[in-house]
Amino acid sequence: MWTRKNGIDTTVRCVEMAQVGSSFWGLWVASTVWQKCLDRLQDELSSQHYNTWIRPLQVRQGDAGIEILAPNRYVKNKIRADFLERIITLLQEESLGDDGDELSRDQVQLDVGNLDDSKAAPLRADGSGGPKVRTSHRLQSDFTFDSFVKGKSNELGFAAASQVAVNAGLSYNPLLLYGGVGLGKTHLMHAVGNAIRENNPSARVVYVHSQRFVQDMVNALQRGTMKEFADYYHSIDALLIDDIQFFAKKLRSQEEFFNVFNGLLERDNQMVLTCDRYPREIDGLEERLKSRFVWGLTVEVEPPELETRVAILMKKAEADQVNLDPEVAFFIGERIRSNVRELEGALRRVIANAQFTGQAISIPQVRRALRDLFAIQDRQVSIPNIQRVVAEYYNIKMADMLSKRRSRTIARPRQMAMYLAKELTSHSLPEIGDAFGGRDHTTVMHACRKIIELRETTPGVSEDYRNLSRLVAG
Amino acid sequence: MPEQLSLRFPLRREYSFASFEPGSSAEAVQQLSTLARAPGFVGLWLWGAGAVGKTHLLHATCQLHAGRVGYLPLTDLLEDTDPQGVLTSQEPLDLLALDDLDSWLDDLDRERALQGVYQAQVNHGGKLLVTSQQAPSAMRMQLPDLASRLRALSCYQVQPLGDVSKKRLLQDRAKERGLIVADNVLDFWLSRGDRNLSSLLDQLRLVCDVALRQQRRITVPLLKDVLQF
Numbered sequence: 001m002w003t004r005k006n007g008i009d010t011t012v013r014c015v016e017m018a019q020v021g022s023s024f025w026g027l028w029v030a031s032t033v034w035q036k037c038l039d040r041l042q043d044e045l046s047s048q049h050y051n052t053w054i055r056p057l058q059v060r061q062g063d064a065g066i067e068i069l070a071p072n073r074y075v076k077n078k079i080r081a082d083f084l085e086r087i088i089t090l091l092q093e094e095s096l097g098d099d100g101d102e103l104s105r106d107q108v109q110l111d112v113g114n115l116d117d118s119k120a121a122p123l124r125a126d127g128s129g130g131p132k133v134r135t136s137h138r139l140q141s142d143f144t145f146d147s148f149v150k151g152k153s154n155e156l157g158f159a160a161a162s163q164v165a166v167n168a169g170l171s172y173n174p175l176l177l178y179g180g181v182g183l184g185k186t187h188l189m190h191a192v193g194n195a196i197r198e199n200n201p202s203a204r205v206v207y208v209h210s211q212r213f214v215q216d217m218v219n220a221l222q223r224g225t226m227k228e229f230a231d232y233y234h235s236i237d238a239l240l241i242d243d244i245q246f247f248a249k250k251l252r253s254q255e256e257f258f259n260v261f262n263g264l265l266e267r268d269n270q271m272v273l274t275c276d277r278y279p280r281e282i283d284g285l286e287e288r289l290k291s292r293f294v295w296g297l298t299v300e301v302e303p304p305e306l307e308t309r310v311a312i313l314m315k316k317a318e319a320d321q322v323n324l325d326p327e328v329a330f331f332i333g334e335r336i337r338s339n340v341r342e343l344e345g346a347l348r349r350v351i352a353n354a355q356f357t358g359q360a361i362s363i364p365q366v367r368r369a370l371r372d373l374f375a376i377q378d379r380q381v382s383i384p385n386i387q388r389v390v391a392e393y394y395n396i397k398m399a400d401m402l403s404k405r406r407s408r409t410i411a412r413p414r415q416m417a418m419y420l421a422k423e424l425t426s427h428s429l430p431e432i433g434d435a436f437g438g439r440d441h442t443t444v445m446h447a448c449r450k451i452i453e454l455r456e457t458t459p460g461v462s463e464d465y466r467n468l469s470r471l472v473a474g
Numbered sequence: 475m476p477e478q479l480s481l482r483f484p485l486r487r488e489y490s491f492a493s494f495e496p497g498s499s500a501e502a503v504q505q506l507s508t509l510a511r512a513p514g515f516v517g518l519w520l521w522g523a524g525a526v527g528k529t530h531l532l533h534a535t536c537q538l539h540a541g542r543v544g545y546l547p548l549t550d551l552l553e554d555t556d557p558q559g560v561l562t563s564q565e566p567l568d569l570l571a572l573d574d575l576d577s578w579l580d581d582l583d584r585e586r587a588l589q590g591v592y593q594a595q596v597n598h599g600g601k602l603l604v605t606s607q608q609a610p611s612a613m614r615m616q617l618p619d620l621a622s623r624l625r626a627l628s629c630y631q632v633q634p635l636g637d638v639s640k641k642r643l644l645q646d647r648a649k650e651r652g653l654i655v656a657d658n659v660l661d662f663w664l665s666r667g668d669r670n671l672s673s674l675l676d677q678l679r680l681v682c683d684v685a686l687r688q689q690r691r692i693t694v695p696l697l698k699d700v701l702q703f
Contacts, residue, residue: 276618
């Protein structure tokens with residue numbers, strides 16, 4: 001078994017960490033060994049040889065040991081012919097464990113490739129990448145400035161984020177975006193990260209949710225690896241931390257984050273933060289953090305106005321290759337005002353319904369697809385609620401609904417209410433009869449039959465039924 | 475076959491799509507039965523009154539879904555000594571089904587645990603199913619961020635079955651046991667008995683048991699005898 005000098009079994013370590021959602025510890029072990037190997041090669045080789053052949057190599061922790069990746073076949077052949085034996089020897093020496101186990105030859109693989117950040121973090125001989133880089137930057141590639149819909153509510157945030165993306169660490173640092181949920185703060189934050197990486201592919205950009213930061217820190221405390229934890233965060237070029245309000249009342253996390261924050265700012269490394277409120281309003285956050293958070297630029301992202309909501313819907317539909325009439329987009333946008341997230345959720349639901357029913361997206365189709373969301377969604381369908389709605393609709397008194405009066409102006413609404421109660425609730429017919437002034441279940445059956453008959457023969461009753469169904473059940 | 479992780483809350487084999495009468499919930503059923511095909515994170519929220527089949531649908535979806543799946547009834551989980559801990563320690567899965575949000579929400583610690591699980595499923599690209607009796611917009615939540623994320627899931631109301639569907643279902647279930655229930659018997663039954671589907675199915679089991687034991691056909695007199703109408 002290949003072990004580190006401190007006796008940690010890297011394979012087992014990797015498995016353990018994968019189980020808690022992180023694998024950079026195994027990588028860190030491999031990278032440490034590799035770095036030592038590089039140091040010795042640099043001493044042994046001429047700078048020309050080292051820079052030409054060794055510097056472009058990358059390494060990652062593979063399932064069976066170490067994988068060395070050459071940028072092309074030419075370099076690979078040269079390495080195999082002239083340097084591989086020496087590299088393996090050095091790796092074996094540097095990875096020798098206390099129990100004498102060592103890295104075997106077949107645990108070192110040489111191949112052509114270029115590390116994708118999503119698989120493992122590279123360690124280049126030039127120091128870019130590195131042992132403390134996480135295996136994933138966690139950026140969402142579809143959150144870009146191009147896919148962000150600008151409007152009055154967010155134009156300042158957009159402008160500031162764009163500035164930060166092209167002048168990382170130099171313009172506004174930290175950039176803090178705050179505002180309600182689902183308004184696009186996280187989108188802008190990812191857009192900054194993606195743009196920085198696009199401008200400088202070797203930049204170490206990391207997105208982390210504050211809860212994840214806290215969890216990683218707790219794990220590091222439990223494992224006694226706080227130094228690695230701190231080194232990792234100090235090595236980042238741009239750190240994007242989402243929802244900093246979650247640091248509230250977590251004193252140890254605040255202390256660590258304070259140190260990370262200071263370290264990154266001292267080196268002009270960019271930080272982008274989001275928060276659901278102005279930082280000074282967060283209870284349980286240390287004053288020194290509150291003041292530092294607003295050192296750079298603090299921008300509020302506001303709920304989008306109607307035109308922006310419509311533009312968001314149109315853009316989202318276009319991305320999904322769905323034809324959305326602007327009139328329909330306005331219809332949805334006027335009714336769902338809460339936030340972008342719920343707006344997009346509503347559109348997904350509309351599209352799914354259109355695909356399921358084979359209908360084109362239209363206002364009536366949207367009404368059907370989103371009836372849960374529109375207006376009546378939170379009302380519980382109950383017999384008293386049905387009675388109240390029907391009484392209001394026909395402009396009669398609730399007392400009449402329950403009375404023994406049999407005039408048509410009273411009896412017809414009562415029959416309609418009984419029918420709706422049968423259709424929209426699971427109450428038994430005797431229960432429905434009871435709820436209407438202690439009537440027999442046969443009366444309910446008669447009422448239901450009557451309304452079914454009238455729906456087929458009398459357009460007005462049919463329309464009343466449709467309207468009342470919508471009012472009661474959405 | 476899915477790899478089910480929690481033996482504590484096993485999947486019920488009898489809850490399959492084949493044994494579910496979709497009624498007016500056909501769209502939700504279609505979404506659930508094709509869930510595995512969708513790439514990346516997908517979340518669905520089923521809501522509706524008690525005994526309309528939400529739990530049935532969760533079990534059916536879990537059984538159909540490939541990979542690592544987990545079903546957690548949140549109300550039952552609350553009886554655990556550390557319910558949040560159980561949820562927090564839940565590793566991301568290909569499909570995670572959380573039944574009965576009503577009992578879980580409106581509590582800050584529990585919501586934080588749920589938010590962590592939600593985010594883990596998103597990061598993992600897994601699927602998330604949740605159910606509740608209340609409509610999503612009516613659910614009280616303390617974490618606005620969680621509320622907006624959950625409400626942005628595709629929400630489907632599971633409607634109670636209409637009488638036609640109930641009759642068909644009862645007849646199918648009786649037929650599985652070699653018995654026939656005539657339309658007029660069902661009309662009598664539905665006009666007098668509890669119309670809650672769960673109760674109806676319980677009653678059907680009872681009626682079928684008696685019919686088989688006494689070698690009688692299912693008739694109105696038998697219903698009157700057994701169900702005391």
